[in-house]
Amino acid sequence: MRILKSLLRFFLILGVIAILAGAIAAFGIYQHFAPNLPDVETLRDIKLQTPLKVLSADGKLISEFGEKKRTPISFDEIPEQFIKALQAAEDSRFFEHPGIDVIGLARAAYQLASTGKIQSGGSTITMQVAKNYFLTRDKTFERKFNEILLALKIERSLTKQEILELYINKIYLGHRSYGIQAAANVYYGKDINELPLEQLAMIAGLPKAPSAFNPITNPTRALERRNWILERMQSLGYISSEQMKEAQAKPVTAKYHTKEIELYAPYIAEMVRSELYGKYGEELYTDGFTVYTTIDSKMQTSANLAVRDGLIAYVKRHGYRGPEKQIDITNLSIPEIVELLKDESSFAQLEPAIVLEVTEDSATAIRKNGETVSINWDGLKWAKAFKTVNYTGPSPKTASDVVTPGDLVRIISTETDTWELTQIPRVQGALVALTPQTGAIRSLVGGFSFTHNKFNRVTQAHRQPGSNFKPFIYAAALENGFTPASIINDAPVVTQDDGMDGGWRPENSSRNFSGPTRLRVGLYKSRNLVSIRLLRSIGISNAVEYLTRFGFDAARLPQNLSLSLGSADVTPLELVTGYASFANGGYKVSPYFIDRIDDQNGNTIYLNQHPTVCETCSETSDNHQMPIAQRIMDKQTNFLLYSILQDVIRRGTATKARVLERNDLAGKTGTTNEQKDAWFTGFNNQIVASAWVGYDQPAPLGRSEYGGTAALPIWIDFMKAALADQPESPIPQPEGIIQLRIDPTTGLRAGSGQSGTIFEYFKATQTPKESTYSHGSPSGSSTEEIF
Known part of the structure; x- marks a missing residue:
């Protein structure tokens, strides 16, 4: 008995010594590692890499x-069943332990002692947070001690909810998805709170080995792990046996889902990326910014289709250039083809296809997805052979005149769900639309x-x-004493200009001259000689100064009469911005495309403070939030110009736009020498848009291609959708504008009883003299109406 007591005393003392030694050792380890441990408080302000x-x-x-695909969510947004599934898979005692699980660590120690290798780390969720945010993934004793100590510190600093939120937003879950919300989007195309139990359990099984248990690449092992997790949930009392069996009976339904682009506007996307990269650098791709642009989805969709269809229509007018390739498919199987x-x-919905068979009036082709489609005669008969931009071959008589088996061609689905032969245009186009009161870009298409x-x-x-460009010259003239009724001679001009090579003999596009012409007519009929004489009258230097008000770069404005x-x-954006001043009543606005930027927590960190048109605001008033746009045009001048540009559509070079059946639209066509550029810019008080067509390396579009032929149809198609269901929005007539009857030949005020007169608008301070007409003298026969 005495011996037994002595032995007990010995082992007790030995145990105390062992405990003391362990405590001393632990204290020594802590003293060694603690000074180098990071501050866990930084976890409160951590920035997760978010696109x-x-x-x-x-x-x-x-x-x-x-x-990295990541969409951080808060603890309150995590489904309760997912939390239970994660506990069953990773850490069932998460809400009870202090950051480390002694049983799990003991199991890991036993595996190490028995095998000589670290097989499982016994890591809790808290320890994984420590590892994921602060440590490497090296399997070393030093890293493990740091992990344990950090886990204890984290538990003292953060709540369990905060720890779990950090964990579920950080973990990698395969296919570039980080965090459970991104994984739910990638594997199931839904948010995490929309998933049923079996899918939540599937995602909960991924953190252990995202590749091995991936339901897309390894569905068999993924199913086994999912079902094991469901069994664990049932054994832990998280779900019932019925719930477990029902969930285990469900098949693997995961498939790869990309975050679908909802609106095709890649040129704007690149403008945003380029603009912000200069400020944020590489952090732009990881800090979770959400940029709200000014783009209107309805207008952008309309612009995309308008540019595509306009350029395809140009291709049809000028003929088919032949297949992109010719392939010998004689001995090839369908899968090989x-x-x-x-x-x-595919480019702008123009799909590649290979022609398989050709009959007299149709062709059969195979698409990239393996589907065989028929191209009937209506989809082929347009394809005259391209010769030059001015000539095509004869109309085809049979399908074999157009295509042969083995041709790699482009096809497009039509509105009637048939297929049509088409071709990627070599010509290019662009369209941009603004809100004239703010400069907000509502749609932008930078090419085909x-x-x-x-x-x-x-x-x-x-x-x-x-x-x-002529309306800007005419605006300058209207602000320098001219009126819409001013008479300018439309007659040949020969000038020796120091800024031009040799003698310059400009002509009208019609090669005809009309003699004395009212300013209004000169603009809506686009008479070149009238524009030249106007510029010569007001002076080139005065005109250049005036044009810079609209944002044009003086260095790129020629200092000679060709400016008229x-x-x-100019770029299309510069041009449409200038026209915005015509549309908004005479104010200068600047184009912008970023409205606001939110951080990953939803806080707005940038809000665009753009100058805005406000007719009732004083420029020095403090009673408004946005800067007030500066007036750069006299409002009476602005209205007179708008009235004249309405006539471009009513009776001038853009009468095709009358198909829109609106009375509030105004605009101007534009065509350069040899038809190398075709333009139309048009507007009402709510929207201004500019369309351009041309080759990137300037070359003739063809002798029949003008602004009214190539660009105007694009603008019309865009406006048709953009203005659908919108009330008319004309520029209101301001005070100081009066309406008088004039003699259309002389531009003078009509005499009493004079026939053949027309109405014209004038500034009240610039009314014309009365005509010398007397009763009984010959009268004109004009029936022209101005508005």
């Missing part, structure tokens, strides 16, 4: 930039296809606007 999202004004996704299409991309060619012609192409014919180099 940049670019949205339209109405919240539709335009683009995402960033390698489809394989030839795998690297061929961003995928095919990323050059943004709206912002990067400096082209001559031709007659599309649009020989300056």
